[in-house]
Amino acid sequence: MVLTDSDRELIAAIQGGLPVVAKPYAAIAAQLDLSEDEVIARLQLLQSAGLIKRMGVVVRHRALGYCANAMVVWDVEDAEVERIGGLLAGESCVTLCYQRPRRLPMWRYNLFCMIHGRERSSVLRRIEQIIAFHGLEDIARSVLFSGRDFKQRGARYIEPDNKVEMVKSCHG
Amino acid sequence: MDSVDAKLVNILQTGLPVCARPFDEVAASLDLSVEELLSRLQRLLDDKVLTRFGPMFNAEKLGGALSLCALQAPADRYDEIAELVNAFTEVAHNYERDHLLNMWFVVATEQPQQAAAVIREIEQMSGCQVYDMPKQEEYFIGLQLTV
Numbered sequence: 541m542v543l544t545d546s547d548r549e550l551i552a553a554i555q556g557g558l559p560v561v562a563k564p565y566a567a568i569a570a571q572l573d574l575s576e577d578e579v580i581a582r583l584q585l586l587q588s589a590g591l592i593k594r595m596g597v598v599v600r601h602r603a604l605g606y607c608a609n610a611m612v613v614w615d616v617e618d619a620e621v622e623r624i625g626g627l628l629a630g631e632s633c634v635t636l637c638y639q640r641p642r643r644l645p646m647w648r649y650n651l652f653c654m655i656h657g658r659e660r661s662s663v664l665r666r667i668e669q670i671i672a673f674h675g676l677e678d679i680a681r682s683v684l685f686s687g688r689d690f691k692q693r694g695a696r697y698i699e700p701d702n703k704v705e706m707v708k709s710c711h712g
Numbered sequence: 713m714d715s716v717d718a719k720l721v722n723i724l725q726t727g728l729p730v731c732a733r734p735f736d737e738v739a740a741s742l743d744l745s746v747e748e749l750l751s752r753l754q755r756l757l758d759d760k761v762l763t764r765f766g767p768m769f770n771a772e773k774l775g776g777a778l779s780l781c782a783l784q785a786p787a788d789r790y791d792e793i794a795e796l797v798n799a800f801t802e803v804a805h806n807y808e809r810d811h812l813l814n815m816w817f818v819v820a821t822e823q824p825q826q827a828a829a830v831i832r833e834i835e836q837m838s839g840c841q842v843y844d845m846p847k848q849e850e851y852f853i854g855l856q857l858t859v
Contacts, residue, residue, distance in 0.1 A: 557764030560754045583730045591773045594727030598763040629851030637851035643843040687808035
């Protein structure tokens, strides 16, 4: 689908977040000089076309006490990536699971998943359980915990503003 | 944060309908008035538990690019490099991680060429090679909080 200028204005108006009011689309419509119905119809179209995945929230895991954030990376045979990716994605503690390209010789891993937990020890225990349960012992892997969290916000796609967030929070 | 907040966060993560009064149904399911729900949501935003309530875009379908990038920053220049990376509005997240590649960040741009340009600029300014690893396949599940 091709974005119209009006779509771009609409996306720019909402990408930083919707107003927290009972009728958020009416508020956006008033800003853009559109009707509420037009805004809703256009957003529904953007959503059904898959440009908008959903209207939801981004959770800052650390603020919830999920201070241990591990990126677990695996070097999976290409033919096996889909199967293993599906297994990992089915685990309740895995929040994201992506296939990405290797960058040899520096980086050999092609399957990435995120696991959040309250402490490193419990995250490591979960990883061991997942490995044992699915028989992943032979797959080379690495666990990268995060240290400082410098910046976390939703990506901006249109007319980004210049605000830089420095987030000081717990050290996972 | 109480169990009602946790339930609210779990529901909001899965998404709300795009309609005139998107909060009504959720409020009813949690036995809250819409006003109570909105004040809880506002508090979660103010407390920075949530970064925002709004659209989750599919960057690729928008014609844009989203890539996970990593670089190896020397320990004595880490903060300086983190600062220059974060100064790019195209950089959405930046985490320090314990690996040879110790700085991990996401570059999100409206057009794919812009991502390449941002990466090149970061390489020039930092003197570090940037390894970019755009996703090839996604297997998704949201974080469900224990309530």
